[in-house]
Structure formats: C-alpha cells, structure tokens
Amino acid sequence: MSTSIQQALLAATQQLADQHDTASLDAELLLAHVLHKSRTWLYTWPEQQLDTKQIEQFNQLVQRRLNGEPVAHLLGTQEFWSLSLQVTADTLIPRPETERLVELALERIPTKATWRIADLGTGSGAIALAVAKERPTCQIIATDQSMVALQVAKENARLNQINNVIFLHGDWLAALKDEPPFDMILSNPPYIKEDDEHLQQGDVRFEPDSALQAGVEGLDDLQQIIEHALSHLKPGGWLLLEHGYDQEAPIIRLLQQAGYEQIEDYLDLAGQPRVAAGSKPL
Numbered sequence: 001m002s003t004s005i006q007q008a009l010l011a012a013t014q015q016l017a018d019q020h021d022t023a024s025l026d027a028e029l030l031l032a033h034v035l036h037k038s039r040t041w042l043y044t045w046p047e048q049q050l051d052t053k054q055i056e057q058f059n060q061l062v063q064r065r066l067n068g069e070p071v072a073h074l075l076g077t078q079e080f081w082s083l084s085l086q087v088t089a090d091t092l093i094p095r096p097e098t099e100r101l102v103e104l105a106l107e108r109i110p111t112k113a114t115w116r117i118a119d120l121g122t123g124s125g126a127i128a129l130a131v132a133k134e135r136p137t138c139q140i141i142a143t144d145q146s147m148v149a150l151q152v153a154k155e156n157a158r159l160n161q162i163n164n165v166i167f168l169h170g171d172w173l174a175a176l177k178d179e180p181p182f183d184m185i186l187s188n189p190p191y192i193k194e195d196d197e198h199l200q201q202g203d204v205r206f207e208p209d210s211a212l213q214a215g216v217e218g219l220d221d222l223q224q225i226i227e228h229a230l231s232h233l234k235p236g237g238w239l240l241l242e243h244g245y246d247q248e249a250p251i252i253r254l255l256q257q258a259g260y261e262q263i264e265d266y267l268d269l270a271g272q273p274r275v276a277a278g279s280k281p282l
Contacts, residue, residue, distance in 0.1 A: 127188060139164055143175035172187075189241070191244045230259065
C-alpha cells in the first residue's frame with residue numbers, strides 16, 4: 001500500500017501528539033530531512049508518494065522521537081539566529097531564549113567596533129558565531145572545557161564561513177589567563193539545580209549534564225563567572241549572563257556584591273527573567 005506525504009505527516013503527528021506539543025512541526029521537520037526538501041515543499045506536493053526506503057527512514061526517526069530524542073539530534077542541526085548549526089550529544093541544543101542574550105550584546109556593541117569579546121562555555125558555538133557574524137570587525141574568543149564541543153563549534157564556524165572567532169580549550173575564565181582584558185564577556189552557563197525534576201523530562205535527558213547542572217541552587221558556575229570576570233574585563237566592559245527564570249534576585253545580588261555597575265536584568269520573549277548584565281567600574 002502506497003503512502004503519500006500528507007498521509008505520512010498525519011499518521012506521524014497523531015503518534016507524536018500524546019508526548020509532544022510540537023508534534024506537527026516535528027513530523028514536518030523529520031520528513032523534510034528524509035526527503036532532503038523544505039517544509040514548504042511538503043505542502044506543495046502533499047500527494048507525492050513515498051517509496052519504501054523513505055517510509056522506513058521516516059518511521060525510524062518518528063520512533064526515536066517517541067523515545068524522547070531531541071529533533072535537533074535526529075536532524076544533526078539546529079537553527080539559531082541566522083545560522084544553521086551542527087549539534088551533537090556533546091553540546092547543548094541552542095534555545096530560542098538564548099537569542100535574547102545575543103540581542104542584548106549587539107545593542108551594546110557599536111556596528112564598526114573592534115571589540116574583543118569572550119564567550120565562555122561556547123558548546124556548539126551559537127552565541128559566539130551569532131555575535132561574530134553581526135559584528136565582523138570584532139574578535140571573539142570562544143572557550144569550552146570539552147574538546148569535543150570545541151570541534152563542533154569550529155566546524156560550525158567553517159560551515160557558516162565565519163572567520164573572526166578563535167577557540168580556546170579551558171574551564172570558564174581559566175581559558176583566558178594569557179589573554180588581555182576584554183570589552184565584553186558573554187556566557188550561557190549551566191544553571192539548573194542538580195535535583196531539578198526537569199532533568200528527567202523531555203529533550204534535556206539526551207543532553208550533557210555538564211551543560212545543564214550547576215550545584216544545589218543552580219548557581220555554582222554563574223557565581224564563579226561573576227566573581228572572576230571583573231579581572232578579565234576592561235574598565236567599562238560588560239558581562240552578560242543567561243540564567244534561570246527564578247534566579248534574577250540571587251544573580252543581581254551576586255553582581256552587586258562583586259562590584260559591578262549598571263546592573264540590569266532582562267526578560268526573554270516568554271516574559272521570564274533571563275539575562276543579567278553588569279559593567280566593570282571605570
């Protein structure tokens with residue numbers, strides 16, 4: 001019995017609907033991936049018949065999605081900002097809310113600036129590459145303690161033809177010990193409490209714990225960065241950090257205690273506190 005694109009999408013969406021709010025989108029992305037076509041193409045040719053191999057590949061991907069694997073891992077790519085990024089099980093999947101961090105960084109960086117900017121814990125390279133693309137006259141230093149993650153980030157820089165990023169291996173600010181001071185430091189560090197029930201739910205089950213968990217209160221890495229970033233910033237330089245929706249108060253307190261100025265916290269598109277900013281005194 002033959003199966004059309006429309007029939008395959010409908011059946012997959014019904015299968016996925018009980019477990020995923022994005023069932024229809026997931027099905028479209030997976031089938032488009034199998035056919036090497038766009039999602040728009042699927043709806044332009046809904047009666048197109050699938051061959052046996054295509055149906056088999058699609059059903060295998062749908063079953064893996066039913067088992068909880070993230071769509072980004074199944075596709076091997078994730079869209080972020082205006083970039084298509086390779087992602088693996090060794091990196092955090094870039095989230096839309098992290099684009100808010102990029103927006104706030106770009107608001108502070110003059111268009112033709114020649115700033116030196118660090119992205120700590122770069123993972124797939126999402127933040128570093130987005131900023132580097134929008135500010136090509138700046139130099140971005142992207143760090144990570146995972147050599148495997150750095151290889152993914154380097155490949156993403158190559159694929160997106162971005163040449164103003166240097167990648168350094170090391171844990172947080174330790175990777176910058178031989179670098180002169182920066183105009184800006186950015187980071188989306190782990191900020192989930194180690195016993196958070198969400199770690200056992202959804203896509204995060206398939207992502208590296210080291211990119212998610214940060215101690216009992218989820219503040220361990222954020223606190224370390226806040227305390228040590230000042231010595232790596234130029235006077236007037238900025239620190240911008242992504243944090244959890246319920247961490248605004250402790251993050252502001254940590255920034256105040258460390259001596260930052262112009263401290264502000266910003267909401268993401270969902271209206272949740274998400275990014276904290278502070279500057280080094282002049």
